[in-house]
Amino acid sequence: MTFFNKTSNPAFTNYFFESKNTHEKTMSVTGVLIKSMFSIAIIISISIGVWKLYSDGINIKWYGIGGMLGAIIISIVISVRQHWAHILVPLYAVTKGFFLGSMSVYAHAHIPNLPYQAIGITIVTFLVILLLYQTRIIVVTKKLRSVIITVATSIFVIYIISWMLSFFDISVFIWGISWPAIIFNIVAAIFAALSLLLDFDYIEHHKNKSPKRKEWLATWGLLITLVWLYAEILRLMRKFAIKF
Secondary structure, three states, X not given: OOHHHOOOOOOOOHHHHOOOOOOXXXXXXXXXXXXXXXXXXXXXXXXXXXXXXXXXXXXOHHHHHHHHHHHHHHHHHHHHOHHHXXXXXXXXXXXXXXXXXXXXXXXXXXOOOHHHHHHHHXXXXXXXXXXXXXXXXXXXXXXXXXXXXXXXXXXXXXXHHHHHHHOXXXXXXXXXXXXXXXXXXXXXXXXXXXXXXXXXXXXXXXOOOOEHHHHHHHHHHHHHHHHHXXXXXXXXXXXXXXXX
């Protein structure tokens, strides 16, 4: 399978799904759903805890930074030790809980109720993309897949470069509220949503085929996309609220 037959999500690659064993249970959509709901519950629980810490006057800055770095490290480990996914994916959810909890708290502090609205829009977007995929209104073709992968990869590279430049006090336009920054954010949110199509497509093609333990990897992939989508929507709404 070529590069363009993979998704932009690092959890869904041939590297993770190449092995087959007819003697063990296979991956199912229900299994992925249950594990995804469990992981999302962890994220929500940790986020609530972070909000409680903030309300008690505790500085949560390092909780957010630690969560972001922890998620990156765990993702790297999962990439090379996929058989540890059943342990690492819940830990990934914990780190994302700290990261998203901190992000949401700061957003709520500046613009009340903004995170709740972002969560609602994320859920609606997820359901709309799922409906479009299931009804085949949008078909995941090789061309569409290649476009999503290329743009999503470019966005992540820009984020990484801008993050590295921040250590040298170099400000990158994407974090501001200028129109170029807003347009970049809109594009990022659109392709975060479109990445769900690739996740759905890959799960569908590997259900009842790959070993059941790979459900944790599929869950990890969905979490990556959903967290990205929520973060982009929250940033975009915050920029609009400040600008207008």
